[in-house]
Amino acid sequence: MPSADYFTSKEHEDKLNAYKKFAENVAITLGATSSEAEKQIDEAIKLEIQIANITEPSEGRRDYETMYKKFTIEELTNKLPEFDWLKYLTETFSAANITLTTEQPVVVYALDFLTNLVQILKVTPKKTLANYLVWRIIMNRVNNLPKKYRDMKKDYHERIFGQQSETPRWRECATFVADNLGNAIGRLFIANYFDEEAKKSAKEMIQNIREAFNELLHEVEWMDSSTIEVAQEKANAIVERIGYPPYILNDTVLTNMYYHVDYQSDFYFENVLTTIKWNAMINLKQLGQPVDNEEWLTPPAVVNAFYSSTKNEILFPAGILQPPFYSKGYPKFMNYGGIGMVIGHEITHGFDDKGRQYDKDGNLKQWWDDVVIERFKNQTQCMIEQYGNYLVPEANMNVRITSTFHSSMPPFIN
Structure with a gap:
């Protein structure tokens, strides 16, 4: 389901029924009787509705300073004794031959959610928990199953999102390889399609756009001079x-x-499962290791760009330094209108509602004072109301400014 409110809102009841039917059809295809599938899936989805009800809305999950909680395993166990955290984490990390103690630090970003979740787990039958977990795993991997399962998902998506064209199988396979063997694919991509001149040009544009950004900061009326200096x-x-x-x-x-x-x-x-296990092992083995600041967060052939709050870095893979975003044959104004726009967009992420919570070294730290934060929130609320008043005549609906707003928000306006 697209979001938690699809489980909890009467407005989406038909979509919830489509989701149930999808799960039942998969269960029946795997061997369950029709009556047993309906009964067990109904219980599993009741659990999912309970989880949706305790899930923080996406807007609230962007307040990292409030959400960030650091404990030892012992402290977390004292707070939430209903769950054996040491056993759970020890079992998880044993796959990487890592031994944990009660003094191991853990970071929790959703303490209220976990507090409510353990109460739900206490009263939920083990069979329901098992069915729910199995269903979530199957749903996550439907695209890797035979066509009859993929067709069920396609029918479900049509009920949820409307008519959709089916992704060609070759594209799904190519995407899987690119996602999971990204650096190997990237090596081939840059050897055949990347012009090193693009790196030099992008670096020059970044510097020019950064300088322009710094100049524009002086025009931001809701920032005081000391905050502008730190920005x-x-x-x-x-x-x-x-x-x-x-x-x-x-x-x-x-x-x-x-x-x-x-x-x-x-x-x-089996290859898919091998990849999942391999990726999980890589992540587990990073525990206790020094952070590699030279490691890239994405492979080179990706057609996208990124900003990392915790590293305070912008990343432009070779995949996006291609037409129509960039070409050494374009006049400069076209490159600035293409990849230059993307560069400016990524820089501003360091100062949006998420980025402002991290300092220049990537530490979670409030470097705006409360007055500036309040002015910022007022300014963004003004934009939410402005764009929220736009009517889409064909749908007879106003634009919804929620989850997409933060990615497109230009925060430095007067």
Whole structure:
């Protein structure tokens, strides 16, 4: 389901029924009787509705300073004794041969949610919990199952989102390879399609746009001079990553990234499970290791750009430094209107409602005073109301300014 309110709002009752039917059809195809599927899926979805009811709306989940809570496992256990956190985490990390103690620090971003969740788990039958977990795993991997399962998902999506064209199988396979073997694909991509001149041009544009941004800060009426000064320091400290990480040109490094991947040409689903296990192992083994600031957050062939609050860095993969966003054959004004627009957009993420909570070094720290924050919130609320009044005549609906607003919000306006 697209969001928690689809489980809880009467407005979406027909979509919830479509979701139930999807789950029942999958269960029946896997061998359950019609009556048993209906009964067990109904209980699992009742649990999912309970979870949806305690889920913080997406807007609230962007207040990282409020949400961030750090405990030891012992402290978390004292707060939420109904759940055996040490056993759960120990079992999880044992796959990576990592031993945990009660002194291990853990960061919790949803303490209220966990508090409510453990109460739900206490009174929910184990069979319902098992059915719910199995269903969530199956739903997550439907695209990797045979066509009859994918057709069920397609029918469900048509009920939820309207008529949709089916993604060609070749594209799904190409996407899977690109998502999971991104650096290997990236090595081939940059060898065949990336012009090194793009890196030099992008670096020059970033510097010019950064300077223009710093000048515009002086026109922001709701910021005081001291905040503007610190904002400029943060803008100047933004690290740019352009094109690709140098380490993927090293054959040894690239080979070591995939040494444990053993794909079999006749076992597609097993290959998917191998990839999931491999990715999980990489993440688990990072516990206790120093942060690698040179590691890229995305592979080179991706057609997108990114800003990281915790690293205060902007990242422009080789995939987006291509037409129509950029070409060395374009006049400068076209490149500034293409990739230049993207550069400016990513820089502003360091100062939007999420980025403002992190300082120039990527630490979660309030560097705006309360007065400036209040002015910022008033300014953004004004924009929400302005765009929320726009009517889409074809749908007879006003524009909904919620989850998409933060990604498109230009925060530095007067």
